[in-house]
Every structure is written in C-alpha cells, then in structure tokens.
Amino acid sequence: MGIGALTRDLRKARGWSQGRLADEINIAFGTSLTREYVSRWERSKVAPGPFYLRCLSAVLDVPLAVLEGEVKRRTFLSDVAATAIAPVVASDLLSTGFSARLKGGPSVEEWEEKLSTYGTEYMSLGAEDIQRRVAGELVLVQQQLDEPRLWSVAARLMTLYAKTFPGNDGAKAVSWYRLAAAAADQSADDQTRVWVRGRAAIALGYEGASLGVADLFADQAVAISDQPSLGLLNALMGKAHAAAVRGDSQTARRLLDQGLRVFEQAGSYEQTSDYAVPWWRMNVFVSLLAARLGDETAAVDAQDAARADLPRALPRFATHLEMHRGLMMAKSGDRRGGATYARAALNALPPEKHSLTLRLLMAEIEPA
Structure with a gap:
C-alpha cells in the first residue's frame, strides 16, 4: 500500500471527508491546502513532501516514520536483517533462509506447534529474547x-x-x-485476517500509541x-482504549459493552497464551480502560x-x-x-520480565 492509499484509509477511519482533512491541516498549521490536493495525494498523482508528511502525521495521529516508510518501502528480508546488531547475526539469518529453501522447512503442523509455544512463552519471557528467536523463524518461513x-x-x-x-x-x-495484515490477506483465511488486525489494535490501543x-486496524x-x-x-477493546486515551469516554464505554458481549461468546479457556483471552486477561483490559476513564470503582473491581x-x-x-x-491515583x-x-511495582518485577508495554505504561503515568 502506498502513501495515497494509507492516507485515504486513515482519513476514512476517522470519518472525515477529503475537505475535512484539508481543513484540519489548515487550522493546525496555517496552510491553505485544498480538497483537490488531498484527492491528488490519495490517487497517487502527487506525493506529499516532508512538510505535509509531518502535517498528516499530526492530524491523523500516525507516526511520521510510518508515512515515510510508505514513500520508501523496505523489503521483507532487509527489515528482518536490519534488526540484527552484529553482522554475524545477519549472516546467520541469511544462512538460515537459504538452507530452508534448499532443504525444505517445517510442516504446517510443526509451525502450528511452534506458534503455540511462542504464544505461551511471550506471556513470561522478555521482548529481546522473543524478538531474537522470532527473527530467525521469519526468515525460515x-x-x-x-x-x-x-501465509497464515x-x-x-x-x-x-x-x-x-x-x-x-x-x-x-x-x-x-501492516506487513502482518498483508500476509494474513494472502492466507485467504478470514479468522487470521481478523485476529492479526485485532491483535494489532489492542496492542497499540493498550499502549496508547x-x-x-489502532482505529484503522480495528475498523478493518x-x-x-x-x-x-x-x-x-x-x-x-483496542478501539475502546484508543477512545479512552483521547478522552472520548462515551465511545470507550460503548465499545467496552460490545466487547463484553463478544467475550461471552468467544472468550478462551486457555490461560497462558498470547493467542487467548481468558476472563483474567479480559479484566486486565477493563482495568486499564477504567483507570484511563477515571472510573475507580470499575477499575478496582x-x-x-x-x-x-x-x-x-x-x-x-500482576505488575x-x-x-x-x-495510573488511577495519578x-x-x-x-x-x-x-x-x-x-x-515495576521495580519489584525482575528486569528480565519487563516488557515494552510496561515501560510505555510507566511513561503514561509519570506525566499524568
């Protein structure tokens, strides 16, 4: 997807017309952008320059790097290799990929077992350990x-x-x-397509980032x-958290009610997997949402x-x-x-158990 299509999708996720997007930029930055020029962006007739990329980043609430990344896309393999700190690590990844192509890799059933293991380990291991191991799996698959x-x-x-x-x-x-959503579409499996987008939405909404x-993935x-x-x-629930962070309590509560109804039909019995949402985990979602809304009774319950x-x-x-x-106190x-x-509470948790989500939550609490 190019910058034009991404701009259109983010605009529509907010329910804005092209004219409204132009007006929002003009009000925020004192420009004289027209609806016609926004239309040209979205039809990829012209690409926004650095200044207007910053404008779009601000009014659409999307990181500038995402917009810049759509202007100059990286390849899948270079994205993986770019995470390696040392050249020897990149070398190992490349070797793994070519070996898999020459010799064949795990069966679908073996991959599903791997995914199940990672889903469990994600709940307790640190981000760095998971990242290092999954990078190799991505090159393999x-x-x-x-x-x-x-593709699923x-x-x-x-x-x-x-x-x-x-x-x-x-x-x-x-x-x-975004790459995960595109890969899910290649699978032609609606359950995977919905899960990938929903997981992205709750991750970003929970983190307040x-x-x-987050809204775009949820709507999709x-x-x-x-x-x-x-x-x-x-x-x-991801969309509910995004609304709560923005201060839109009415939308957040409406989405929470919808989420609770869905949970009654789709909640999990599995207790310790990232691919599951049992009752305790649903309450973790509700706890933070209520704290963000200032609803102390609901948060404590x-x-x-x-x-x-x-x-x-x-x-x-527990942390x-x-x-x-x-956050509720703040x-x-x-x-x-x-x-x-x-x-x-964060310091009481061993450092190797820390997650990036906890660090972002701390950053939200401290300036509150």
Whole structure:
C-alpha cells in the first residue's frame, strides 16, 4: 500500500471527508491546502513532501516514520536483517533462509506447534529474547510461502514480532503490523485476517500509541467479519482504549459493552497464551480502560477479579494491575503518589520480565 492509499484509509477511519482533512491541516498549521490536493495525494498523482508528511502525521495521529516508510518501502528480508546488531547475526539469518529453501522447512503442523509455544512463552519471557528467536523463524518461513496456510503462519509470527517493539516506534512496530495484515490477506483465511488486525489494535490501543493506526486496524477487522471471535474482541477493546486515551469516554464505554458481549461468546479457556483471552486477561483490559476513564470503582473491581484468576506463572500481568492502580491515583490528582506507586511495582518485577508495554505504561503515568 502506498502513501495515497494509507492516507485515504486513515482519513476514512476517522470519518472525515477529503475537505475535512484539508481543513484540519489548515487550522493546525496555517496552510491553505485544498480538497483537490488531498484527492491528488490519495490517487497517487502527487506525493506529499516532508512538510505535509509531518502535517498528516499530526492530524491523523500516525507516526511520521510510518508515512515515510510508505514513500520508501523496505523489503521483507532487509527489515528482518536490519534488526540484527552484529553482522554475524545477519549472516546467520541469511544462512538460515537459504538452507530452508534448499532443504525444505517445517510442516504446517510443526509451525502450528511452534506458534503455540511462542504464544505461551511471550506471556513470561522478555521482548529481546522473543524478538531474537522470532527473527530467525521469519526468515525460515519466508522460504516456504507456497501455500495459503503458511501465509497464515507468517502473519501470526509477524504480529508477535511487532509486539517486541514499542508501538510509538512507528518505523518498526506499525510497519510490522501492516506487513502482518498483508500476509494474513494472502492466507485467504478470514479468522487470521481478523485476529492479526485485532491483535494489532489492542496492542497499540493498550499502549496508547499510534491511535489512528489502532482505529484503522480495528475498523478493518470489524469490516472483514462481525462474527464473535478473539480477533473481533481484541479489535473492539483496542478501539475502546484508543477512545479512552483521547478522552472520548462515551465511545470507550460503548465499545467496552460490545466487547463484553463478544467475550461471552468467544472468550478462551486457555490461560497462558498470547493467542487467548481468558476472563483474567479480559479484566486486565477493563482495568486499564477504567483507570484511563477515571472510573475507580470499575477499575478496582476488574483488578480484584483479574487477581483472583491470574496464573502465578505470569507475574508480569500482576505488575500491570498494580501499575493501573498507580495510573488511577495519578488521574485522581495524586500525581506524585501514583507515579511512585507504579514505579515501585515495576521495580519489584525482575528486569528480565519487563516488557515494552510496561515501560510505555510507566511513561503514561509519570506525566499524568
């Protein structure tokens, strides 16, 4: 997708006309942009220059790096290799890819087992460890994309890989979510297409990052299928968090009600996988949403319910709940006390268990 199509999708996700987008830029930056010029952007008749890329980034709430990345796209393999710090690591990745092409790789069933393992390990391992291992898997599966089911595998791996980058680093996290969505489309499997977009939406919405992109992914998921599923649940909750961060409490509560109805039909029994949303995890979503909305009663109730069912093997999520309480304190006016409470909770968790999401949550609490 080029810059024109991305601009159009983000504009439509906000419910704006081309004229409204031009007006928003003109008001914010004192320009005299016309609807016709926006139309030319979207039809790829002309590409916005650096100044207007910054304008679009601001009014559409999307990282500048994402827009710049659509102007100059990287290849899949160079994206993977670019994450390597040392040349020897890049060399190992390339060797893995060529070996897989020459010898063949895991079967679809073996890939599904790998995904299940990663889904469980993601819940307890640090981002750096997961990122390093999944990078090698992505190079491997890239050589096997000869059938739709393997595109589904690749899409879910890319989504997990994207989660190892902070959502406010649009050059990486959002770009990988977009690649994952494109790969899911190649699978022709609506369940995968909805899940990938929904997982991206809840990740970005929960982190309070790239809210325009979170809305876009959520809207795409809903448009693909409105049948109850974990993907749809994630999409609705991601969009609810984006609304709460913007201060739109009415929309956030409406989406929460929809999410709870979907959860009743699609909630998971599996307790310790990133591919699952059991009752305790749904309450973690609700806990942060209520804290952002300043609803102390709902936040405390959700925190207590989550703690009652939270597996002991997942201390990181107990830290999430404690930090939500810190955010709630900060929102109520005790800024210093809330930040101190949240920082103490984060420091009590061993550093190797920290996640990028927790660090972003701390950044949200401290200036609150």
